[in-house]
Amino acid sequence: MATFQTVKGFRDFYPEDCVLRNYIFDVWRRVARRYALSEYEAPIVEFTDLYRKKSGDEITGQLFCFEDKKGREISLRPEVTPSLARMATARQRHYGKPMKWFQIGSCFRYEEPQKGRTREFNQFNADIIGDAAASADAELIALAIDVMLEFGMSKEDFVIRLSDRRLWTHFLEEIHIGVEKTPAFLQIIDRMEKVPESVTADKLQALGITLDQVKAFMSSASESHPVFAPLQENLSARGLWTYVKVDPGIVRGLAYYTGTVFEVFDLKHGLRAVAGGGRYDNLCGLLGGNDLPCTGFAMGDVVLGEMLKQTPHAQMAITDFMLKSFALDAYIIVADESVRHHALASVQALRSAGVRTDYGFNPQKVGKQFQAAEDKKARYAVLFGSEYPQVEVKDLTARTQKPMKADELSGFILEQIQRPALGPLIA
RNA sequence: GUGGCCGUAGUUCAACGGUAGAGCCCCAGAUUGUGAUUCUGGUUGUUGCGGGUUCGAGUCCCGUCGGUCACCCCA
Numbered sequence: 001m002a003t004f005q006t007v008k009g010f011r012d013f014y015p016e017d018c019v020l021r022n023y024i025f026d027v028w029r030r031v032a033r034r035y036a037l038s039e040y041e042a043p044i045v046e047f048t049d050l051y052r053k054k055s056g057d058e059i060t061g062q063l064f065c066f067e068d069k070k071g072r073e074i075s076l077r078p079e080v081t082p083s084l085a086r087m088a089t090a091r092q093r094h095y096g097k098p099m100k101w102f103q104i105g106s107c108f109r110y111e112e113p114q115k116g117r118t119r120e121f122n123q124f125n126a127d128i129i130g131d132a133a134a135s136a137d138a139e140l141i142a143l144a145i146d147v148m149l150e151f152g153m154s155k156e157d158f159v160i161r162l163s164d165r166r167l168w169t170h171f172l173e174e175i176h177i178g179v180e181k182t183p184a185f186l187q188i189i190d191r192m193e194k195v196p197e198s199v200t201a202d203k204l205q206a207l208g209i210t211l212d213q214v215k216a217f218m219s220s221a222s223e224s225h226p227v228f229a230p231l232q233e234n235l236s237a238r239g240l241w242t243y244v245k246v247d248p249g250i251v252r253g254l255a256y257y258t259g260t261v262f263e264v265f266d267l268k269h270g271l272r273a274v275a276g277g278g279r280y281d282n283l284c285g286l287l288g289g290n291d292l293p294c295t296g297f298a299m300g301d302v303v304l305g306e307m308l309k310q311t312p313h314a315q316m317a318i319t320d321f322m323l324k325s326f327a328l329d330a331y332i333i334v335a336d337e338s339v340r341h342h343a344l345a346s347v348q349a350l351r352s353a354g355v356r357t358d359y360g361f362n363p364q365k366v367g368k369q370f371q372a373a374e375d376k377k378a379r380y381a382v383l384f385g386s387e388y389p390q391v392e393v394k395d396l397t398a399r400t401q402k403p404m405k406a407d408e409l410s411g412f413i414l415e416q417i418q419r420p421a422l423g424p425l426i427a
Numbered sequence: 428g429u430g431g432c433c434g435u436a437g438u439u440c441a442a443c444g445g446u447a448g449a450g451c452c453c454c455a456g457a458u459u460g461u462g463a464u465u466c467u468g469g470u471u472g473u474u475g476c477g478g479g480u481u482c483g484a485g486u487c488c489c490g491u492c493g494g495u496c497a498c499c500c501c502a
Contacts, residue, residue, distance in 0.1 A: 005475070005493045055502065061428080062500070079502045107502090112428080114496060190501095253501055272501080298502080335460050366460045374462045385460065396462075 009111075009119025016322070021122065023321045024301050024308075025104055028124040031147045032102040035139070037126060040101050042083035044108075048073040050082045053287055054256065064108045064119070076108035080125045081280070081296065082287070088129045089289030097130030100139075116272050116303040124275075127296030134230035137260040137279060137295050141235060144264055144275055144297055145243045152314035157307075158274065160243050162262045163250040164227045165278070171217050181207050186251045189214070193249055221248040231260065256280050260295065266303070269310050275299035323377065329417050330409075331373035332359035335366050335385035343384040346391075346406055353410040355417070380413055 006012060013021060029039070048065050064076035077083060080103055088099065103125045113119060126143055128136040141160055148158050168189065172182060188203045201211040223232070223246040235241040244262075252261040253276075261278030277297020285291040308314045330350055334343045343359065350357040358376055360369055366383070373381040373396060383392040384406075393412065394401040404412060 008493065051502085059502080062502085081502070109501080111500070112498090113494085114498095117501080256502085276502085333461085365458090367458075367462075370460095370462045372462095381461080383460075392461090394461075399462085401461085 007119075009113040011118060011120060015326075019322045019325045020305065020308075020318060021301065022325070023318055024122070024304065026321075027150045028102075028104055028147065028299070031143065031150050032124075032126060034146070035100070035126075035143050037100045037102040037143075040084075040087070040103050041105060042077070042080055042087060042103065044077055044106065045074050046077055046083055046086075048075045050086065050287070051075055051078065054082050054085075054283065062109055062111055064110045078109045079107055079298065080105065080123065081127070081283070081298070084125065084127055084129075084296075085283045085287050085289075085292075085294070088292060088294070089284045089287060092130075092284075092290065092292060098136060099129040100127075101129070102126045116306055118302055122301040124299045124301075125296060126277075126298075127294060129292055129294045131295075132281065132293035134260065135234055136293075138231050138234035138238075140277065140295055140297055141231070141244070141262055142238055142240055144262075144277075144299070145240050147299065148264060148274075151304075151308060152317045153307075153311060154313070155243060157267055157311055158243075159245050159265050159267055160262050161247045161250045161265050162228070162231070162244050162260070163246065163248050164260050165251065165257050166227060166259055167217075167221050167225070167248055168251065175209065175213060177207065177209060185209070189249060190251045190253065218248045222246060252276050252278055256283055256286070258282055262297070264299065266307050269307065271303050271306055274303050274307060326377055327356070328358050328373075328376050328378040329356045330358075330380045330382055330413055331369075331376060331378035332357065333366060333369040333373065333381055333383045334359065334363070335369075335383055336388075337363050339384050339386070339388040342388050342406065346382070346384070346409055350410050350413065353414055355410060355413050379417060382409060 011017075032039070048060065048063065051059055051063060059078075060075075063078055066074055068074050084101065084103070105122065106120055107123050108120050110119060111117065124147075126140055128140060141162070145160060165186075168186060169179075169182065172179075172185065177185070185204075185207055188200060188207075192200050197211065204211055204214060225246075228246055231244075232241055235244060250261055250263055251257075252263065257278040258281045259279035262276070263273040264275040265273055275297055277295070279293070279295040281293045282291065283294060308318060332343050332347050332350075334340050347357050347359055358378070360372060364372075370381055378396055381394045381396055383394070385392075387403075389406045390403050391406050391409065392401055392403055393409070395416075
């Protein structure tokens with residue numbers, strides 16, 4: 001029994017977990033590059049003020065914050081967007097617009113762990129900086145859809161819920177409600193589908209708004225509302241509008257979104273949002289730079305992982321990736337210890353040639369060594385015995401065996417592993 | 428920050444307040460140069476941690492840490 005436990009909400013990644021993580025990163029990175037995004041990275045810690053500026057003092061309750069040895073207030077990053085805004089502001093004249101950037105890395109939030117939520121998690125961030133047009137928003141929504149498709153999800157598994165903050169700011173203007181009430185109002189809208197109507201009505205009443213006003217507005221803000229027209233036109237042209245459902249109730253948490261907001265929503269398992277994002281044109285200015293139009297979204301690995309586990313088609317792709325990750329091309333069997341040095345020479349030669357090769361460090365019975373080759377999912381077992389320099393090469397999937405010279409090994413195996421395996425193993 | 432449930436071997440789980448166990452895994456042998464199956468034998472524990480009640484605590488009580496689920500929140 002281990003004496004130490006992990007710090008609350010943090011995860012160990014054993015090899016099989018690490019493969020899943022790598023698979024997720026792989027898909028994120030692959031699709032992002034397909035969209036011509038450039039990868040960047042930011043520090044894992046920032047001054048706590050960076051997050052206060054963006055979200056207000058109350059946010060520190062959810063931050064992993066501490067003082068460094070000189071008493072400076074530091075936080076583990078709870079998200080990457082503020083760092084991105086800081087970086088973009090600092091070199092805004094250096095990069096041509098629009099800047100299309102993505103990032104993959106861990107973030108930290110000091111909250112109670114529960115389903116789909118840990119204190120440390122990995123996030124994929126995709127952002128377009130310096131383009132205020134809806135076509136930039138559309139590009140990112142398309143990217144989000146393609147990421148989900150790449151994971152093996154289909155239209156039955158997820159939907160993009162789309163809204164626009166401007167709907168609500170116009171609404172509030174029309175009914176003459178002050179701007180200062182916007183955050184409180186948006187939070188009520190955000191909670192609407194979860195709390196009883198009477199509660200919503202009471203909360204709205206406190207702001208001087210009636211539930212009927214809100215309901216009437218929501219039914220008028222349909223897909224045909226002009227604010228969605230550019231997005232609809234753009235995504236329809238790509239054949240992707242079918243993945244989108246307009247839902248004015250989506251407002252996405254805190255107050256800094258200024259236009260388009262959307263989330264990737266799981267349709268089958270009642271999970272929280274897999275990804276979320278939108279346009280935030282004021283953030284750079286808020287952090288002290290010039291205003292830069294920005295739009296972006298983030299996708300976390302925790303809810304996504306839950307969804308992948310529960311979606312059979314996605315699970316198959318993961319299994320395939322795991323087999324490929326762990327599989328060996330060759331396993332060297334030493335049947336006669338007097339030729340071990342020759343076996344080691346061949347191991348080295350195979351590895352230099354790019355063949356994934358393993359062998360047992362210590363003398364062992366031949367049967368055990370074959371079993372080890374099998375357990376390690378090797379495509380070929382190569383037996384080194386007293387006949388050296390002749391060796392036996394056995395195809396472990398086809399169960400066929402043939403002799404050859406040791407110096408022919410690399411060439412033979414390299415040529416063979418270009419072809420698909422005959423048996424059930426995926427090499 | 429709040430609350431429910433949970434914490435026993437590597438793992439999945441048993442054990443009325445009375446000697447801590449089983450399956451699987453792992454190791455060895457049957458089988459000294461070929462993967463399966465089977466059989467035989469074997470290793471494995473501060474019962475998360477710390478207190479308390481009791482003649483006696485894995486079991487009951489308190490605290491704490493971790494897991495899990497929900498609330499809060501969700502950038």
